[in-house]
Amino acid sequence: xxxxxxxxxxxxxxxxxxxxxxxxxxxxxxxxxxxxxxxxxxxxxxxxxxxxxxxxxxxxxxxxxxxxxxxxxxxxxxxxxxxxxxxxxxxxxxxxxxxxxxxxxxxxxxxxxxxxxxxxxxxxxxxxxxxxxxx
Numbered sequence: 001x002x003x004x005x006x007x008x009x010x011x012x013x014x015x016x017x018x019x020x021x022x023x024x025x026x027x028x029x030x031x032x033x034x035x036x037x038x039x040x041x042x043x044x045x046x047x048x049x050x051x052x053x054x055x056x057x058x059x060x061x062x063x064x065x066x067x068x069x070x071x072x073x074x075x076x077x078x079x080x081x082x083x084x085x086x087x088x089x090x091x092x093x094x095x096x097x098x099x100x101x102x103x104x105x106x107x108x109x110x111x112x113x114x115x116x117x118x119x120x121x122x123x124x125x126x127x128x129x130x131x132x133x134x135x
Contacts, residue, residue, distance in 0.1 A: 005126025014118030027119035057091030
């Protein structure tokens, strides 16, 4: 089962994809959050035979919905309606922090980290989802 992980942001959407067996997640890149976004995601779905989208859902540390929760829900509805694919919300708490720590520990330069943090966060989030469904 191939899954696409999305980390929604107001200017960029980080993208990650699972392997065909749904065991490991790999970061892809980010897409600009503009008028071309839906077509670009649709193309990724078709090209990679994606069966479902896992969309990062912003929550506060106390479990309440984060500031961007309403925007993410709107985006989920747009994806599900426009692309006809299942879209699941997944808690994205601490994914950016985890991704940043991994990149720093891997000695990735500050400039490079800025370019790949969105896809790295999507990867952490997608891997967390896949690990949870295997248990």
